Amino acid sequence: MENRDQILKWLNGELTPEELADFKITKDYQQLKPIVENSSHFEAPAFDEDANYRKLKEIMDNGEVESKESFGRFMYLKIAAVLVVVLATGMFFFLNKQERISTGTAEITLLDLPDESSIILNSDSRISYQPEIWGSERTIKLVGEAFFKVETGGDFTVKTENGKVKVVGTAFNVRSRNDEFRVWCYEGAVKVSFGDKEFLLKERQAFFGTQDTISKVLKFNEEIPVWAIQESTFEAVPLREVIRELEEQFDIEISTKNVNLEQLFTGSFSHSDMELALKAVTVPLQLQYVTEADKKIVLYEE
Amino acid sequence: MKDTSKENLCNEQVFREFYKHHSRNLFNFMYYKCGNSEQASDYVQESFIRIFENCSKIIPSKAKSFLFTTANNLFLNVKKHDKVKLSYKEQQVSDGIEKEDPHFILREKEYMEQLQNAIANLTDAQREVFLLNRIDDKKYREIAEILNISQKAVEKRMMGALIKLREALGDNKV
Incomplete structure (x- = not known):
């Protein structure tokens, strides 16, 4: 190409109108024009800036990454620093040991906290807390949704990206997904901090807030969040207990014929459909069942 | 003493601004x-x-x-990569050609496919310089800064890209 400088200036938008006019009559321009102009019509695929930032922020807020301090330039300082770090890390891990629990899609987990308080963690959610200092500071970080049943004691705090919930002893559900923040109080009372405002929820009151809308407090009736009671899961549990759970869940009576009640069952059943639940238990154990009368079921082995 | 904590990137506000400013550009750069x-x-x-x-x-x-x-650097650690595919925006048609003309639309489609192929066949170094300039409207100085190379090197890659593209496209026109 003869007009190297002109071409480069052209692409960098540096040609004056006169220079451009001169350049336009060259062969180089004629040949490169379609290439250069059409290339500008291409675009890279879409990039969702906000969604990506939220993901990033979740990772950062959960302490999975920590910003590091810089440590001077000199070797002896570095060595000293390493020692400090080793000691500090030891202390840090001793005092600051993080317990982290997360759930995947369609997975619900029941957890007991050191003081007998319990949490049901809904799917796609994460919590973390520090068991070593649980006695003096009951604080939990939550991403997603969870139901808390809190034993009486000192302050119990749930921190989320959207807001904070503080209680003394009660049962409540917190959902903090994206910028949606909702809190349902099932027993006792909870205090919700959202932005710079605070809301006190009494029993059977719920708080709904997002960044853009006006927050509100509503009444509700359910005993426990629907999502938390949808499934019972067992791991190597005697059939006797599984049957008791079935009876309780569906308000039925189950009798058995020729069935070993001590055999172990691993699996789960859904609370939404009794037939499905009965199959979930009987099929893996190669049992049959019949409905004898309303709410009376017989399990038997063939 | 001057409080610099407000300005450094540990401050969430500052970090968010920084992200807003550069994430899309960085994404394109990495995609190229x-x-x-x-x-x-x-x-x-x-x-x-x-x-x-x-x-x-x-x-x-x-x-x-x-x-x-x-x-x-993260990219350099992973050697293998996909062929770079680009989509294109509907063009503003000038020169009195009817936009609905099926021949024209077909020719345009063919041409854009050839061009896109030719771009994909550039070396990685040529392609990123060329696309940062064409799609992201970056000046050579800025590209040099991003890639941590001299402006002269950017210009060299740019010319390399143009020569290769011209060879590939020949006298084809839309």
């Missing part, structure tokens, strides 16, 4: 390299995490360069 938007997003994510991890050490004026260099 790897041709896979999921991978490109991961590089973006990982690079910003590195920035955050080192937020107290990074001088704000150097943060951009650090960000792009980090992403570049």
